[in-house]
Amino acid sequence: MNLEILEESGLTHNESVTYRALLELGPSLAGQISRKTGLHRRTVYDVVEMLIKKGLVGYIKKNNQKYFEASSPERFRDILKEKENAIDEFIPEMMALYGKTKEKQETNFYKGRQGLKTVLEDQLESGTKEILILGASPIAYDILQFYFKWFDKKRKERKIKTRIIFNKSENKIKVPFSEIKYLPQKYSSPLAVNVYRDKVAIILWSKDNPLAIVIKNKEVSEGYKKYFELTWKLAKSK
Numbered sequence: 001m002n003l004e005i006l007e008e009s010g011l012t013h014n015e016s017v018t019y020r021a022l023l024e025l026g027p028s029l030a031g032q033i034s035r036k037t038g039l040h041r042r043t044v045y046d047v048v049e050m051l052i053k054k055g056l057v058g059y060i061k062k063n064n065q066k067y068f069e070a071s072s073p074e075r076f077r078d079i080l081k082e083k084e085n086a087i088d089e090f091i092p093e094m095m096a097l098y099g100k101t102k103e104k105q106e107t108n109f110y111k112g113r114q115g116l117k118t119v120l121e122d123q124l125e126s127g128t129k130e131i132l133i134l135g136a137s138p139i140a141y142d143i144l145q146f147y148f149k150w151f152d153k154k155r156k157e158r159k160i161k162t163r164i165i166f167n168k169s170e171n172k173i174k175v176p177f178s179e180i181k182y183l184p185q186k187y188s189s190p191l192a193v194n195v196y197r198d199k200v201a202i203i204l205w206s207k208d209n210p211l212a213i214v215i216k217n218k219e220v221s222e223g224y225k226k227y228f229e230l231t232w233k234l235a236k237s238k
Contacts, residue, residue, distance in 0.1 A: 033048070054079065123155075135167065137189070156177045166180060
């Protein structure tokens with residue numbers, strides 16, 4: 001019998017060795033188990049006591065001596081079922097703790113055009129009333145051609161406003177249901193930051209390898225909102 005299987009079911013090495021020996025020997029005295037397993041007699045008593053508590057070993061008395069006997073291996077099914085039931089009982093509590101941790105912070109990475117669409121659609125589904133966009137780049141409209149028409153239509157239907165700080169350029173972009181301001185061209189960058197609810201999406205609008213990092217963290221979000229408001233005051237309407 002493979003001892004690893006017994007150990008994986010929750011027995012220690014000594015317990016596994018002793019249980020296997022009892023299966024092979026049948027009802028046995030501690031001395032017989034000691035000789036079979038190579039374990040010290042005192043150790044055998046300790047191990048057998050633990051196996052009795054687990055319901056894997058029983059004993060009978062003959063002539064005032066204890067003969068130990070292995071319980072049916074079917075008992076392992078019961079043990080595993082008991083463990084499963086115990087885990088099921090605590091799963092809701094553990095999931096609640098896990099949920100609180102997940103709620104505090106979460107960072108996800110997205111690559112490619114489809115990845116960026118996922119990030120933008122998350123903004124629509126987030127329940128936010130406003131999206132703040134810092135450093136918006138006209139390149140975005142080249143990378144996701146036609147997509148923004150659909151996005152802005154859905155955003156308008158859901159009454160999600162945007163305030164956008166573009167880098168100044170010759171081409172003025174019209175965005176429905178939005179307020180727009182501009183920063184000098186020297187601050188131009190393909191990097192944009194979208195802030196919504198408790199999330200911050202840092203987007204690299206690159207034609208070759210567009211990517212986004214979305215951070216879900218209330219403190220980070222609040223920090224970026226304050227930075228946006230400061231920049232909004234400094235930016236120009238035309």
